[in-house]
Amino acid sequence: MAHRFLSPSNRFSARFAFIFTVSLSCTYLCYSIIFCRSTIMTSRGYEGRRCPPSKNAAGKKLLGNSDNCASLEVRSALDEAAARRGSADLRHQTKAPGSSASHWAEAKLRNMSVAQKYGIKKLPNALIVGVKKGGTRAVLEFIRIHPDVRALGTEPHFFDRNYDRGLEWYRGLMPRTLDSQITLEKTPSYFVTREAPRRISSMSHETKLIVVVRNPVTRAISDYTQTLSKKPDIPTFEELAFKNRSLGLVDTSWNAIRIGMYILHLENWLQYFRLSQMHFVSGERLITDPAGEMGRVQDFLGLKRIITDKHFYFNRTKGFPCLKKPESSSQPRCLGKSKGRTHVQIDQEVIEQLQEFYRPFNIKFYETVGQDFKWD
Numbered sequence: 001m002a003h004r005f006l007s008p009s010n011r012f013s014a015r016f017a018f019i020f021t022v023s024l025s026c027t028y029l030c031y032s033i034i035f036c037r038s039t040i041m042t043s044r045g046y047e048g049r050r051c052p053p054s055k056n057a058a059g060k061k062l063l064g065n066s067d068n069c070a071s072l073e074v075r076s077a078l079d080e081a082a083a084r085r086g087s088a089d090l091r092h093q094t095k096a097p098g099s100s101a102s103h104w105a106e107a108k109l110r111n112m113s114v115a116q117k118y119g120i121k122k123l124p125n126a127l128i129v130g131v132k133k134g135g136t137r138a139v140l141e142f143i144r145i146h147p148d149v150r151a152l153g154t155e156p157h158f159f160d161r162n163y164d165r166g167l168e169w170y171r172g173l174m175p176r177t178l179d180s181q182i183t184l185e186k187t188p189s190y191f192v193t194r195e196a197p198r199r200i201s202s203m204s205h206e207t208k209l210i211v212v213v214r215n216p217v218t219r220a221i222s223d224y225t226q227t228l229s230k231k232p233d234i235p236t237f238e239e240l241a242f243k244n245r246s247l248g249l250v251d252t253s254w255n256a257i258r259i260g261m262y263i264l265h266l267e268n269w270l271q272y273f274r275l276s277q278m279h280f281v282s283g284e285r286l287i288t289d290p291a292g293e294m295g296r297v298q299d300f301l302g303l304k305r306i307i308t309d310k311h312f313y314f315n316r317t318k319g320f321p322c323l324k325k326p327e328s329s330s331q332p333r334c335l336g337k338s339k340g341r342t343h344v345q346i347d348q349e350v351i352e353q354l355q356e357f358y359r360p361f362n363i364k365f366y367e368t369v370g371q372d373f374k375w376d
Helices: 008-047 057-063 069-095 101-118 136-143 167-173 188-192 196-203 216-230 237-241 262-269 283-288 290-300 348-369
Strands: 126-130 149-151 182-186 208-213 242-244 278-282 312-315 320-323
Touching: 126 136, 126 188, 126 196, 136 149, 136 182, 136 208, 136 290, 136 320, 188 196, 188 262, 208 283, 208 290, 216 237, 216 348, 237 242, 237 348, 262 348, 278 283, 278 290, 283 290, 283 320
Parallel strands: 126 182, 126 208, 149 182, 208 278
Antiparallel strands: 312 320
């Protein structure tokens, strides 16, 4: 009834205000619907690419460092592509014919840099499992200059002393590697540890095993020489090696003697691994022909033969080969001071008695591995 008392001009103003209000409301409603729909679609589009929850999400929120999932995925993809390209480029460079030893060293450093940046820690593909005083350190130092090999420098003793720590602990010790690289570690005591073959097989049935062997008599003397340098008051070699020397009774409970009975240890390994998964390096040929022995190691590991005679020179003082110095270093790379020490002088009759003792074990070992090491 109140509108009847309004003047015509006021009535027109009221109608205009009502129409304007309705129009404005409709416009706001339309924009709200459109905006809400686009937001829902956007959130659905990204829902499948959410980042996994972070353990430090609260801290990131406080610091204002919230991750952009799309950016992270792009960066991850680029990193993987770069790692693949880096590995491929370095393989191409190292496979180029006619390159010098210094070129390999430079390529190795580049590959290490790429692996450290983009690689992941993996359980080893190959192990140097023995034997002590056979030349395992030399094989490790020689093979690790290959750009497609990353090796742990220390002996982890996982499969003999630290097995209860678990595989993740073991993996954590390994260097970062690319997909194209081999992860390698060395622990010579594995070969004579009864549980080691079963434990390694449980990790992977396809693990490649390298065994460096040496004349067992020479190896025993070297073993004793090392122990004597640490414990000068131990009994003589002859006293430890024989229960009764006049009767020729060798004391096989002495570890220095028992390690050289290679066939006994090998029979344990062959219960869990095929012979084709094992490669036997001659400790003697490693000294006289390091390039030839390392060529066969590279073949066994499925690697391009990059380590050649160009990498070695014979150190007459130490009595074994060393790596030639790369251009980036002022010194050649030789094994430590403890390597190449002069052996204790042993009576020739004692040596002959031990050679006679080892002969049947050696012959059976030759027959099993299909290789004559000429120790007799």
